[in-house]
Amino acid sequence: MRRVIVKRLAFAVPLTLLASFLSFVLVALSPGDPAVTILGEGATPEQYAALRSQLGLDRPLVIQYGDWLWHVLQGDLGRSIITKEPVLSGILGRATPTMSVIVGTTIVSALIGVAMGIHSGVHGGVSGRVVDMLSLVGFAVPHYWVGPALVVVFALGMPLLPATGYTLAGLVLPVATLAISGAAAIAKQTRDSMRATMQGEYVRALRARGLPERRIVYRHALRNASVPVVTVVGLLVVQLLSGTVIVESIFAIPGLGGLAVASTQQHDLPMIQGVVFAFTMVVVVVNLGVDLLYLVLNPRARVA
Amino acid sequence: MRRLELLIPAAVLTLVVLAVLFAPLLAPHQPLEQNLDDVLGSPSAQHWFGTDSLGRDILSRILYGGRVSLSGAAIALAVFVALGVPLGLWAGFTSGPADRTITWLADLLLALPTVIILLVVLAVFKDNEVVTMVALGVTGSTSMIRVVRGATKAVRGQVFVVSAEGAGLNQWHILRRHVLPHVRGPITVQATFFAATAVLVETSLGFLGLGVQAPRPTWGNLVGESIQQIQPAPWFLLITGGVVALVALCVGLVGDAIRDMTATEPDLPSPSRPARARPGTASTSPSSGVLALENVTVCHGGVTPLVTDVSFALRAGEVVGLVGESGCGKSMTARAALGLLPDGVELVSGVVRVDGADVAALSSAARRRLLGRLIGYVPQDPVPSLDPSFTVGSQLAEVVATEPGLSRAEVRERCADLLRRVRVPDVPRVLASYPHQISGGMAQRVNIALAMALRPRILIADEPTTALDVTVQAEILDLLRTLAAEQDLAVLLVTHDWGVVADLCERAVVMYAGEVVEISPVATLFARPSHPYTRALLRADLRGSTPFSQLPTIPGVVPAAGAWAYGCRFADRCVLAADECRAAPVPLRSTPDGVARCVRSDELQKAEVR
């Protein structure tokens, strides 16, 4: 058991390193020169060179990366080229709204998706077709279309909810925007794995022992069907990191997604690097959580 | 039907792509042509989709915008396929270090959020559309790699690839001739879904104001512009977002259709079901047994008969063998007796009586109460019949605790007692074990303990020893015999092993092609079988010599369900077959101490005596 956990942890380290190194190399190879970005076009070559050595940009790439990593380990992610604000405080200041959207969407999607999936997996029929349709629509209809459509109906048409801003009521529409596709994906996976599980030999054996059907569905089948569902929920969280970028832009939520877009538009590379690093950490934590949940749910996975 | 599901979305897609391709010819206006006198005009004959805030024709901008968005998606798709397919094939085909490296890298890449990676690329390469779309193809290719690798591994494992390799063909040839045709389906499905994803991601970036910049139209930045005008001109958003959604939806539909067409599982026909016959009172006289099947007929999908007109009864304390080759309907008969038929299979006519009561007439709750309490079930595959997620102890306790009024300690004690009774040597360890931690023989003891937990009077055992080692088989049979004798159990033992029948059973019911062909006491059956099938089965087994061997086959095969002859169903394999056998269905006739379904059964008896 402990060996398994250590193995999973060992995967997280290269993941973090790879993500940070990729973004670092990309930045270093970028055709633009940060010195030009900061000083503008009109400075003298000496001024550019001075700034470059001040920023440490004249050293070999690996040294720069090691240096950056060393600072990251000490909690120093550098400073924004544009605002001069420390990257870490910029990120921390924007983290809460983004996490609220992601956590809220994950919970709502999981609740609705699992409920729908169980129903359609056990009873089939109409609810099976509904899940099929929903998952296709959820896949195909872009978030940037659903979001504004919800705004038109629920904020402008009947002023029930605020269209923008980071408040509790303001979270309803962004979460709804993302949860439609999220719930659909979870419902489909839950349905498929419930269906397969209910065909299993041990379900027949449980029935033959005279156990109530509800108990068979909720205690036994659901438990066994949940492993692939947990995988999909984990993937959903990773996708939500992308989705939140769109949703924060639509609903004017002051979060990491907006920060990422703004830094991209301004080519603020240290800030982008910081956001990538923050998002990678979220992915690492989510993946670890998913792996640990596997161990809880599936006794067979506990042997390394 | 299937074809329409593919053709309609494919046709819509083709139209959209052609319209975008020929935008310069088709667009009624120039995409950048402004007209400040006609801003945010509603759809009209002049401007089918209306005009935007600078009076530009929206239809023309959508047609031109598609050129950017669709070609971007095409670049991503090309990279996705060009990278994913060879790497997936390579990983799946070679296994070893190359496979591990590719899989590891793909897993790492899969863990990163796509849009974030693309933001970095966009920031670094200053809104370079081509580089961004290449990056999208690279990050996406992980899913293609996984799928192709899995499919290749599956194909590679198959015999024909192994033999082709052995014949000294080169690897490339094997890949092209044997592997590619089989993985083409999954590749097409993956590529289709990725195409939709690529369109969605490309337009999302455009929506965020990244990539190709305004005033040059892209589908993404058109949606972005339309959101600014959402209040005065909601149709603008409806149309611009709708185009993207339509394209993604059609691509998704095409992908679904292709997946359905290339899926390997054949769909079962779903014919309309005839009204379920409920003979109830019209059935034959109630028999005296604790378990009785009366004229039971079971069909798949309401039309294909699997078991026809089966009748037999078990008395208390009697062990009856249900014998026949595989495919004769033994297991289906046992499951009909349990009332646990698989989905799509149902009891079409006939009655199952437990303790004299017609099971079909009971409420579903009452029927469930019979299970476990009156009828116990011992499955064929011991380990898969236990829930892998719970310990043996908790699965036993769950059943034991359905009896009201037991304290936790009493439940625990009773679980241990049950395991002791099925002769489990190390009770505490087995109670704490998960099913995957115990052997097959041990798991079968646990299944028997579970079946006996509520002290039923009937036990239905479906080939309980087939999946076990020979030495363990004898122990399990011995256990069943002891339990049956001690507790006066009626046991229905499904088997294709005469050794088991000889060892345990008093009577045997022989089935062939879904019907009973002979019922006789075991002693009579072995000495003087009344049906040519029984005789052939016995002779086949004698040649196999060891007592527990599986039946060597009789020449010919059991006809498939629904392909049964009108006359005697065994006629094609029977050495005694005559014209009269094929003329009409053969009824069951009495023999001195049983029944047999053969017109020449008397002659057979004489022949045996001689």
Ligand code: SF4
């Ligand atoms: S009825 Fe005829 S064909 Fe059928 S088993 Fe008897 S002898 Fe053979």
